[in-house]
Amino acid sequence: MRRWTARNLVDLKVPMEVALSADGTKIAIVVSEPDWEAGEVWSHLWLWRDGELRQWTFGKERVSHPRFSPDGKWLAFLAQRSEPKDSTEPKAQLWLMPLSGGEPRAITDTDEGVTAFAWHPDGTAIWAVIPLPEPDEHKRVKDADRKRKRDYAFHDDELPRCVLWRFRMPDGDGERVFIGDAGIYEITLSPDGNRLIFATTQTGKRDNWRRSKLFWLALDRAEKTPNALCERAGGQFSPRPSPDGNLIAFLSWRNPERSFSHHRLFVADFEGNWREIASLPDLEVDELRWVRNGFCCLLQTGVTSQLWRLDEREAMPITDADGVITALDVTPDGNTFVAIRTDDQNPPDVWLGKDDGERVRWTKMSDFNPQVKSWQLPKAHLVQWRSDDGRAIEGVLWLASDEPRPSNPCPTVVWVHGGPKGRAMKAILSAMGFPAFLAANGYAVLAPNFRGSGGYSDAFATANFCDLGGGDFRDILAGVEWCISQSIADPHRIGIAGGSYGGYMTNWALAHSERFKAGVSLFGIALLFSDFGNSDNPSWEPDYLGGMPWEATDLYLHRSPFVYAHRIQAPLLLLHGENDRNTFVSNSQEMFTALKKLGRTVQFVRYPREGHGFREPYHRVDALERTLRWFDRWLKGDAFASAIPLGETATDDELQVCLRQMRYPVQWLNCQPSNGEKLVEATITLQGTQEGLRIALAKDIRLWDDEGREHPPLGTAQGEDENSFVVEGDLQVAVPKEQTLLLRLAFRLPSDRHPCALQVRSLPFRCLP
Template identity: 25%
Template sequence: MRLKSAAFASAAILVSAIPAASQTVPVIHQYGALALSPAGDRIATIEAQAGRGVVTLRSAADGKVIGTLDPCASCGYSGLTFAPNGDLVFLARDYKAGTVALDYVGEAGADAKGKVRTLATVRGIAQTPRVSPDGRRVALLVTLGAAKESGATQAGVRMIGEIGEHNDEQRLAVFDVAASNVADVQPVSPQGRYVYEYDWTPDGRGFVATTALGNGDNNWWVATLDAIDAQSGAVRQIAKPATQLNQPRVSPDGRTIAYIGGLMSDFGSIGGDVFTVPFAGGTPRNVTAGAKETVTTIDWTRGGLRTVSLVGDRVRLGMLEPGRAVAPGFAQAASASAGDGRAVFSADGRIAAAVMQDYEHAPAIYAGPVAALRQLTHDNDSVQPSVAARSVSWKNEGFDVQGWLLGPRTAPSAKAPMITMVHGGPSAASTPGFVMPTTMVGQLVNAGYYIFLPNPRGSYGQGEAFTAANKRDFGGGDLRDILAGIDAVEKVAPIDDGRLGLGGCSYGGFMAMWANTQTNRFKGIVAGAGLSDWVSYYGTNGIDQWMLPFFGKTMYEDMKAYQDVSAVYFAKKAKTPTFIYVGERDIEVPPTQSIEWWHALKDMNVPVSLVIYPDAGHCVPAPEQSRDVTQRAIAWYDKYVKAAR
């Protein structure tokens, strides 16, 4: 239940942001869908050239551009992955035609002039190509005739006709690299089963995958770990973990599977411990139990398991060794991304690559030995930061809690207002990413506000026990952590306690609505795609399965647990002026939740404004609509927070 990147078969390249009035906006060079060759000598990314994203190959030794590929001028590219022999595979999505081409580049070597061949054309959407260990086949996740984009955060289909009788199915398809003609798309995995993630087995005979029967948006929380035969499509269940699972990876000898397991509130919001289970089946074993960190990426290389973890305020690449926790590796107070994970590794596990950034430094590619990554690209070195950032830690009720404080580069001469922004999830975390001056955060800081981004209990970064600490306690301990964090921030920065605001989207939107009934400390609130009534939400949202790990029972079995954390039942206590926004086709948090809260606040004579954005999905991601949200939110904060007192 958080805002996250779409699982599109395309990669958006930001050439420049829309400038604010009388403000020079830097042009940020972006690196999308980063992939590393098996030998660790080449990097592939999607980068801007002449105003559009093209496939770019770079040397992993010095970052220099080797060459570019752009076979379809009307397409967006994604899914970059290397074959075992170093050939390159990627997806080219033609939005006008409604197709995705699976492209293969042989001999994409030193001059990057290998010929691009199309192996298949998918009428629908596709993602996650992976080449078989012998290099002869390419597997792909396909959704034929897709009615919507993949993922629950995407705008849903219109709710008309007989409901629930048709769902998009994401299935595995396999294509022959040596085929002379463009192949027909014939999925291998069976109908009725949604495949979320997969990995080839070393012998190339099949896959391990996370799958579920029925609606793909709703059933990831009950997905199982399965084996799928590459010829017949037969499915064999390997394990049904008690936790959510992500990134299944098979050991080089084919005997063991590793995956990330934990309490996760959204597909794609990956975090937890590392579990292993025999390929033949059995009970999963937690091999990082008790670690005070959250593993967000794993890869099983010939050199062993490689991991990326969030450790407090730092991201760390490490090596998982049998019988011990993750061995220390490269660590930095930044966020790392690459392809569909958060770092990529060479086949032997010695070399890693990632796109690194933090609040004050724009993206750059880092690569090198796992324990000693170094910066390769310098396209953004001259970009000046628009904010100053610091990590803030505090203790509350026995927990170690961390957050980020962003403010002006020059300290103000007087105390300043502050907006606390709560991340979605709740199983997620606010991690460093470069702040453009045109974003809501950038504009608020430029207007004289501080921004506080807390990671209260329920967040990633402090271990699985910390992530699970808000079970059956939404808006309880996590809200107290946030309020204690505000106290901690006020001790280290010139914050005016009489001018505090609150905001967030998704779970952050719930917290913004709920906090209005629990404290009068905030002067203005912005709530995006929030939940005001967990009882009605259970029966109207499109992802009811996500709540069961947190509440323990369905709403019909334990209604009081859902009522106890619903703002509408405490509406008489709400006093803080609130701006509410939501997407018309949000299936994660339907707009009825916002309408309920808007109606309650109006009845309580609390200043309130509600905007429902047409055809929008979760947290209103479309650029033009997002800019409107930003303008309205800043005006709201200026009126009720900045002007307080």
């Protein structure tokens, strides 16, 4: 079995969306995959039909929202595939592809892009939502002001209103039908095509998703006046018309005053009457579809997600209890299902379900990552413990082997999910793959579903209201003590990490317990006041803390990790995206500044272009490897405890590498050490396993010193002995497939530092035997 690396994980093809034709004979799949040369992630369209699965779109594009025409002859989808204009992200346009053969063609080419669309039930048209373009005169004035440097911008300016367009099929001729508000983000039509139902936040701004309401238009009337579907308080989402067109099913919060209360299933008629479907278990609904005599719902079930079929009286699961379903679609007759399923041993793949009258029988339809079969993967175990108040808590325990307990207590990392209404799942890519990756590299990883997590009852999901860092933190500590009592965790080698709310909890835990010897906080909260003031989602704090900062001042203050920074003694690594508008980068900056002033061990890494979470493949690899090295250093006593010894050959999916020699201090004809520096030369051999492989020195190679700092190569060393010189620059090296290439790399280090490890792509090597 092959060693599982960070690059292996990031290199996975991941199906994200599925759509099923009305007759159940065709499946459209959106699959994301990294482009290592461009440093980007693209998504492409795949199609399954006649027993064959093949890719239909290619290139530098991001496809989403595939939708078959009612007769199954056409496939519409959104795609960002034009070249960026003025260095901005290209907008999503509406595309149409004939399934009888031929190239897809663009139906729209608008400056603002398309935000939502739906087929007319008879297939004669596509309805689309397109924001109003900025008037040309406004653009000219702005451009002129920008050139004269007298430009300015309003913060949080109003967004353009949305226009409902009708495009006739298949020619694509369009006409404006209705101008709505700025927040329309989803549309659907009644089966007779006479009513269009839409969801809107009214403003289009992220913080207003809590105000999402459902409206409908009578398309058979000359005057298009929006009508509110019903007056139920709280957010309203995911409208789905019934087969007879008389009802709309939708999701809304169980407690209208708590945005983190469960999404529950409701139905309403066009007279404004509504009711909740009482047969649904006390679980969160992620997605819903109408099927024969009822509904098909995707429910959060503890550490898994399952499909359930229900009517007004009873509900029953139709998938096994051990997998995680991430997307679904169903034919109108309710007999054929398609789902994306994953678990701890299998990345996401597409499954087709057929109802034979007794049960739904599932067949795997894809194998996007066959290479996984050769990997040595960790195993996820469901575990339970009692918190300090007797509350039952579940979690996922990741271990390197199938055994439910390690042979000896081992270094352990607690991975805290975000939200806080996220959850730990038995899925290989859960929490961006961090728990599974750390477990594969020798750690026991406990991922707890503390109070406030999704996947359980509504009372459990809302149990941390006005208590962030309170009962949830005690649930986590109880899980740690359980791991120690079961001889899983070495009590002297326990770390904690997590993203978003998990980053908040990491900052909080290091200040409130000496149990943790190191932490990694990814885009976490430090000071609740400034997070409220900087976030594009400022309602998060009032939702969870019960008031505005000037109303619940003590709670904002005393539940902020920053206030307790002076208590933190354990080393802390902070990772944050520079463009994070949710948990603003100032959070990590504040923690770093405080700990630096206190003389604590802290590192702060900012990732350019990244938002709330890391998207670019090289950044994802770096975050995984950097986290592993941090815990190796502070929990194992060696930042490269698992590195490959000098002289041994290592292999990833594309490359064989061997570190042959490390020499220092050295000097070259055109490169002399300056004061306080020394020059280092590393000799490696490379051999590719495929044609056309290239190594980019600046991206793919790093030298790490004994303080954990990284150094990119200056270039390559050439020549012999006193005639040696350095070819400097951001070089790329072509790696031969069948021959061995010897490469001498040049580095600069501070004179008081020593080379510790050399990293070539995802393969770390120890510099000394």
